[in-house]
Amino acid sequence: MIVTTEKLTKRYGDRAVVDGVSLSVRRGEVYGFLGPNGAGKTTTIRMLLGLVRPTAGSARVLGEPPGTPGALRRVGSLIEGPGFYPYLSGRDNLRVHAARRGVAGTHVEAVLEQVDLAGAAHEKFRRYSLGMKQRLGVAAALLGRPELLILDEPTNGLDPAGMADMRDLVRALAARGQTVLLSSHLLGEVEEVCDRVGVISRGRLVAENTVEQLRGDTVLLVRADPIEKAHVLIEGSSVHGDVLHVRQTDAGSLVRTLVRADVDVREVRPLRRTLEEVFFEMTGAA
Numbered sequence: 019m020i021v022t023t024e025k026l027t028k029r030y031g032d033r034a035v036v037d038g039v040s041l042s043v044r045r046g047e048v049y050g051f052l053g054p055n056g057a058g059k060t061t062t063i064r065m066l067l068g069l070v071r072p073t074a075g076s077a078r079v080l081g082e083p084p085g086t087p088g089a090l091r092r093v094g095s096l097i098e099g100p101g102f103y104p105y106l107s108g109r110d111n112l113r114v115h116a117a118r119r120g121v122a123g124t125h126v127e128a129v130l131e132q133v134d135l136a137g138a139a140h141e142k143f144r145r146y147s148l149g150m151k152q153r154l155g156v157a158a159a160l161l162g163r164p165e166l167l168i169l170d171e172p173t174n175g176l177d178p179a180g181m182a183d184m185r186d187l188v189r190a191l192a193a194r195g196q197t198v199l200l201s202s203h204l205l206g207e208v209e210e211v212c213d214r215v216g217v218i219s220r221g222r223l224v225a226e227n228t229v230e231q232l233r234g235d236t237v238l239l240v241r242a243d244p245i246e247k248a249h250v251l252i253e254g255s256s257v258h259g260d261v262l263h264v265r266q267t268d269a270g271s272l273v274r275t276l277v278r279a280d281v282d283v284r285e286v287r288p289l290r291r292t293l294e295e296v297f298f299e300m301t302g303a304a
């Protein structure tokens with residue numbers, strides 16, 4: 019485990035902003051920390067980085083308490099905008115960051131390549147699009163080859179093209195074996211790039227699982243004629259307009275049953291709940 023938390027809690031006054039969160043991030047995975055605005059994602063991440071002290075509970079990052087020099091050296095993070103100088107080029111900004119962090123300047127070129135900014139590295143930061151600025155932030159987080167990369171809402175404020183670029187970047191990093199913890203309030207994003215997801219709602223971790231498992235059981239959609247007869251024949255089916263939903267996965271035996279009873283089968287396919295439906299169910303955020 020790269021990150022584990024045990025009943026991690028942060029109270030401001032009498033309000034628990036993060037409430038007994040126990041999560042775990044495995045080496046090599048992209049972990050999506052998903053929740054509506056204000057759910058407690060940033061506060062949790064700040065605790066993992068040692069920027070906020072927990073009221074109760076504990077966390078381990080790379081086997082160490084958060085915020086120790088040993089752990090921090092091995093973690094790269096992008097939370098809020100990193101401080102970049104508007105009149106310096108992207109490359110020079112990274113050189114400044116590298117120098118501050120004691121990372122060899124030669125590494126700057128490698129991270130520029132990784133985030134696909136090598137071609138624009140000579141341009142001044144202030145001329146960058148928001149998406150490029152964000153990618154430069156990821157580049158800065160990658161300096162020093164961190165074992166864990168923590169990105170807090172990396173696509174916030176980006177246009178669709180910028181978001182797609184950021185998703186591609188995260189996927190490319192994952193393909194190289196980089197462990198990534200990324201927070202988001204966007205389901206589609208998490209669904210597309212993450213291996214596992216922790217869902218946080220009002221400070222509580224309400225689910226932690228793979229995207230597949232979160233969606234839950236497969237339901238079969240069956241289009242058959244006459245539909246009422248099919249409904250009677252298939253146990254556990256429910257009628258939705260002109261189709262049946264059946265909570266079972268053995269399509270073969272289902273089709274045989276219907277055909278033997280002279281019911282025409284027009285279509286049988288898995289009907290998967292979107293993560294969005296699951297998410298709304300769990301967080302009541304609809």
Ligand SMILES: Nc1ncnc2c1ncn2[C@@H]1O[C@H](COP(=O)(O)OP(=O)(O)OP(=O)(O)O)[C@@H](O)[C@H]1O
Nearest residue numbers: 030035053054055056057058059060061062171203
């Ligand atoms: N220092 C603080 N004092 C009091 N309340 C705070 C403090 N920091 C955060 N909060 C509150 O805690 C709640 C959770 O905030 P947090 O930033 O962790 O949520 P989030 O899930 O990251 O949301 P967002 O996506 O909007 O950043 C919010 O209601 C916020 O107002």
